Amino acid sequence: xxxxxxxxxxxxxxxxxxxxxxxxxxxxxxxxxxxxxxxxxxxxxxxxxxxxxxxxxxxxxxxxxxxxxxxxxxxxxxxxxxxxxxxxxxxxxxxxxxxxxxxxxxxxxxxxxxxxxxxxxxxxxxxxxxxxxxxxxxxxxxxxxxxxxxxxxxxxxxxxxxxxxxxxxxxxxxxxxxxxxxxxxxxxxxxxxxxxxxxxxxxxxxxxxxxxxxxxxxxxxxxxxxxxxxxxxx
Amino acid sequence: xxxxxxxxxxxxxxxxxxxxxxxxxxxxxxxxxxxxxxxxxxxxxxxxxxxxxxxxxxxxxxxxxxxxxxxxxxxxxxxxxxxxxxxxxxxxxxxxxxxxxxxxxxxxxxxxxxxxxxxxxxxxxxxxxxxxxxxxxxxxxxxxxxxxxxxxxxxxxxxxxxxxxxxxxxxxxxxxxxxxxxxxxxxxxxxxxxxxxxxxxxxxxxxxxxxxxxxxxxxxxxxxxxxxxxxxxx
Numbered sequence: 220x221x222x223x224x225x226x227x228x229x230x231x232x233x234x235x236x237x238x239x240x241x242x243x244x245x246x247x248x249x250x251x252x253x254x255x256x257x258x259x260x261x262x263x264x265x266x267x268x269x270x271x272x273x274x275x276x277x278x279x280x281x282x283x284x285x286x287x288x289x290x291x292x293x294x295x296x297x298x299x300x301x302x303x304x305x306x307x308x309x310x311x312x313x314x315x316x317x318x319x320x321x322x323x324x325x326x327x328x329x330x331x332x333x334x335x336x337x338x339x340x341x342x343x344x345x346x347x348x349x350x351x352x353x354x355x356x357x358x359x360x361x362x363x364x365x366x367x368x369x370x371x372x373x374x375x376x377x378x379x380x381x382x383x384x385x386x387x388x389x390x391x392x393x394x395x396x397x398x399x400x401x402x403x404x405x406x407x408x409x410x411x412x413x414x415x416x417x418x419x420x421x422x423x424x425x426x427x428x429x430x431x432x433x434x435x436x437x438x439x440x441x442x443x444x445x446x447x448x449x450x451x452x453x
Numbered sequence: 454x455x456x457x458x459x460x461x462x463x464x465x466x467x468x469x470x471x472x473x474x475x476x477x478x479x480x481x482x483x484x485x486x487x488x489x490x491x492x493x494x495x496x497x498x499x500x501x502x503x504x505x506x507x508x509x510x511x512x513x514x515x516x517x518x519x520x521x522x523x524x525x526x527x528x529x530x531x532x533x534x535x536x537x538x539x540x541x542x543x544x545x546x547x548x549x550x551x552x553x554x555x556x557x558x559x560x561x562x563x564x565x566x567x568x569x570x571x572x573x574x575x576x577x578x579x580x581x582x583x584x585x586x587x588x589x590x591x592x593x594x595x596x597x598x599x600x601x602x603x604x605x606x607x608x609x610x611x612x613x614x615x616x617x618x619x620x621x622x623x624x625x626x627x628x629x630x631x632x633x634x635x636x637x638x639x640x641x642x643x644x645x646x647x648x649x650x651x652x653x654x655x656x657x658x659x660x661x662x663x664x665x666x667x668x669x670x671x672x673x674x675x676x677x678x679x680x681x682x683x684x685x686x687x
Contacts, residue, residue: 241566242663267498271505271685276625276663284663287627296530297684332475390685391510393521397679398632398650416632416650416675429476429510429518441650445631448682450531451505451624 223264226255230265231274239285245275247282272297273449286449293447296394310350315370316343316408320362330423330434331361338362342373345408351443355408358435365432390427396420401438409440416441457498460489464499465508473519479509481516506531507683520683527681530628544584549604550577550642554596564657564668565595572596576607579642588673589642598666624661630654635672643674650675 220228230251239245246254251262266283269275277283289295321341323333331339340360346353358377360368365381372380381387398418406413417438424433454462464485473479480488485496500517503509511517523529555575557567565573574594580587592611594602599615606614615621632652640647651672658667 241665264501267501268505271502273625273627276659276661278662286625287657289627290629293629296682391507391520392684393507393523394682394684395524395527395679396682398652398673398675400650416634418632418652423521425510427510428512431475439632441632445629448530448628448630450626450628 222257223261224268226257226261226265227268229255230269231272234274234285235288241285241287243285245283245285271451273451276451289447289449293445296446296448310348311353312347313344313374314347315374316345318342318368318370318373323359327359327434331359331431333361340365340368342368342377344373348443352409352440353443354437354439355405356435356437358433361432364426364430387432388427390425390429392422392424394420394422405438409438411440418444418446456491457495458502460491460495460499461502463489464503465506468508468519469522475519475521477519479517479519505685507685510685523681523683527679530680530682544582545587546581547578547608548581549608550579552576552602552604552607557593561593561668565593565665567595567597574599574602576602576611578607582677585677586643586674587677588671589639590669590671592667592669595666598660598664621666622661624659624663626656626658628654628656639672643672645674652678652680 230245234245245251248259248262248266251266252259255262266275266277270277273286275283275285319341321339323331323335323337323339327333327339328335331337333339340358340362342356342358342360344356344358346356360377364387365385368377368380378389382389396419398416400414401409401411401417403413405417406415409415409417411417418441420435420437420439422435422437423431424435425431464479468479479485482493482496482500485500486493489496500509500511504511507520509517509519553575555573557565557569557571557573561567561573562569565571567573574592574596576590576592576594578590578592580590594611598621599611599619602611602614612623616623630653632650634648635643635645635651637647639651640649643649643651645651652675654669654671654673656669656671657665658669659665
């Protein structure tokens with residue numbers, strides 16, 4: 220992690236610890252430079268990250284201010300490390316439906332930019348939040364990047380494993396989503412009825428190198444999921 | 454608009470014009486400085502905006518690269534100027550259900566941070582995309598900020614009016630959303646059935662000054678709406 224990213228994290232922690240709400244003023248740029256003992260450009264970059272993440276807003280000539288915090292229990296749509304880190308205050312768990320190695324379909328070849336003889340880890344899990352079903356998640360990992368997975372690993376956070384054990388740098392993601400009626404099969408897994416509402420998210424995850432490594436399809440239980448998204452002006 | 458915001462727009466336009474896809478390399482920092490005839494710090498800030506918007510990614514020591522473009526027909530969830538600008542290629546229109554002035558409810562007082570004798574413009578519209586129903590939108594504008602609205606204005610883009618005529622600077626927004634079954638009343642307006650799926654978005658819009666001015670509730674037609682969101686690493 221780069222210096223300005225660390226500083227961004229520290230400033231955000233401080234905002235949370237101090238329980239700052241919408242419109243509360245942060246110390247000035249000069250104070251932040253003194254406090255964190257870093258250069259002006261490091262603070263400026265850190266503030267730019269926090270502004271784009273929706274943590275603060277800046278008014279030229281007036282100062283730096285905290286933004287509204289999300290309501291409890293909402294999933295932050297801009298968190299792209301899986302949602303484990305965002306929901307750490309919750310009791311999250313997974314039931315593994317299967318872990319297998321497959322050859323890619325046309326859809327996977329297009330998304331993961333792989334060839335048709337590459338190996339793919341195909342994983343299906345049901346994820347729970349505080350003991351309630353949160354979603355069905357089907358993931359496809361490129362085996363030449365994530366070269367080992369088993370039931371034990373996927374029962375926990377795959378992203379922690381990818382970052383902390385495999386030491387891969389997860390970069391960014393593209394999400395496409397829409398609402399539809401549940402199929403018979405998905406309804407059964409979610410313990411809902413066929414035709415009930417559901418949010419379907421397709422997400423393609425990349426390493427910081429720009430290489431796609433994980434394509435996931437998630438179907439959320441409409442009664443147990445709610446989402447949050449802060450945008451900033453550009 | 455500040456210099457680096459203009460440059461960010463120009464670079465993004467160029468990426469679109471050149472039809473650059475995922476992983477295609479942009480000119481180097483040095484080339485961009487020469488080309489746009491601005492300082493290094495202006496280019497660095499412009500690139501930081503584009504990175505956070507999901508338009509590019511940067512690899513230290515390696516260069517600047519384009520990100521995947523969204524599929525056609527998807528609404529960009531990070532566009533916060535209403536979705537008019539994002540969907541400009543579509544044929545968008547609105548049918549006004551009503552425009553009236555009301556006193557705020559408890560929910561509006563909390564969100565718009567106003568007092569109970571402030572006037573609020575309460576607007577309800579049905580919005581159409583290519584002649585199909587896209588959503589029902591109910592908006593609440595603080596009258597002491599958006600001091601005049603009528604049927605004619607709200608039939609078109611309220612945000613263009615707010616920006617171009619009232620000269621207000623729209624800053625950022627907080628979105629909370631979830632999926633639920635349609636009520637009888639909403640189903641009728643969307644020409645769907647009671648109990649059909651729907652995405653409900655509550656969005657609070659702020660001026661760049663940090664002042665909230667518009668609280669909106671939107672219910673999307675599940676068959677005519679799909680969404681896109683690019684996140685970047687922090």
